[in-house]
């Protein structure tokens with residue numbers, strides 16, 4: 461079979477590789493010069509490379525070393541290096557797998573795929589076009605930071621969700637004056653109250669000026685006007701949310717505003733599947749998984765896209781991670797006496813687990829290594845494992861994973 465995949469982000473790459481490894485001819489179409497999509501070029505990869513030294517600083521602070529400095533320029537360099545390296549790696553990997561890459565903007569004209577004004581005959585199409593940004597002149601966006609050639613000492617962050625939390629924390633730890641505006645009354649209000657309150661208090665404690673319950677009326681290069689008329693000024697105004705699904709050229713496929721798919725990721729057009737943020741996922745790992753599922757269903761495997769129990773992480777220190785639903789019997793464990801936390805002075809963290817019908821249904825953590833702990837719980841949720849069946853699990857000592865065994869002993 462010949463399959464065309466549009467978009468070289470996580471969804472498109474994983475789709476292409478899955479199809480190619482099963483011996484099919486794959487054409488991957490990407491409009492940008494570099495491969496990797498939002499995640500590799502502007503998102504996950506450069507941002508995590510920039511956040512990593514701040515995590516190290518936070519750990520050094522715990523043992524009283526507060527005088528180590530790192531500049532924005534050094535962070536940008538780390539971000540760019542990792543982005544370029546991973547993008548190149550993707551290029552080689554696709555070449556190795558026999559995937560043909562075409563650079564150009566794809567569109568659909570009466571069911572026919574078009575690239576650079578030429579039609580491509582194809583049996584199936586995977587739309588993995590992700591999201592795009594509608595820009596306001598003078599405003600800086602999350603994805604700009606790794607490439608921003610501008611010095612600033614103060615910043616207004618608009619939006620207190622994942623981007624606002626990660627960048628707000630990073631910039632404050634770098635010594636910038638940070639104002640964070642959000643229309644909700646606490647940060648991350650959709651998370652458990654314990655996590656939401658803890659992060660709100662933590663941000664206030666580190667000196668981030670929170671303007672909660674406020675709506676932005678107008679944004680300019682150095683100024684934000686709130687709906688109550690209040691004017692806030694800073695060196696830059698930085699917007700951390702608001703990307704939209706990239707449908708342009710594919711309007712023939714049903715969408716609202718994301719492309720509508722069934723549980724097998726088939727769109728309203730029978731030979732077109734869609735995967736990743738264009739169908740409403742919000743993380744790279746969900747996009748990769750969706751890309752694989754779309755590929756397997758093109759090949760007739762009939763695999764459902766199972767959204768249950770996929771972990772989410774906010775990469776600050778302590779880290780926030782969460783999975784599933786907080787319902788049933790929920791128990792909280794504070795790390796005050798967890799041996800590993802004591803050795804590393806990380807005792808303010810906590811994990812909360814919810815159990816229903818003898819199964820873990822959700823968990824949220826605000827602690828060091830939260831992503832590892834929550835990933836393990838994600839596995840238990842996705843494999844539908846009963847609490848009774850994991851009582852024999854033995855965690856290494858001393859480790860943060862032990863928090864799970866400590867908690868389950870109480871269930």
Ligand SMILES: Cc1cc2nc3c(=O)[nH]c(=O)nc-3n(C[C@H](O)[C@H](O)[C@H](O)COP(=O)(O)OP(=O)(O)OC[C@H]3O[C@@H](n4cnc5c(N)ncnc54)[C@H](O)[C@@H]3O)c2cc1C
Pocket residue numbers: 466467468469470471472489490491492496497498499500502503504505507508564565566567588589590591602603623706708709735736737738741742743744745746747
């Ligand atoms: C600042 C930031 C930080 C992030 N951090 C994380 C993180 O730490 N962890 C995480 O899991 N997620 C993170 N994300 C989210 C993550 O980047 C996305 O969930 C992920 O990239 C979605 O993958 P995708 O393949 O669906 O789309 P994308 O990565 O957006 O890729 C879509 C690709 O399609 C191309 N394209 C679009 N239209 C066309 C067309 N018509 N023709 C040809 N090509 C086209 C685009 O150029 C793009 O390369 C972050 C996002 C941002 C903005």
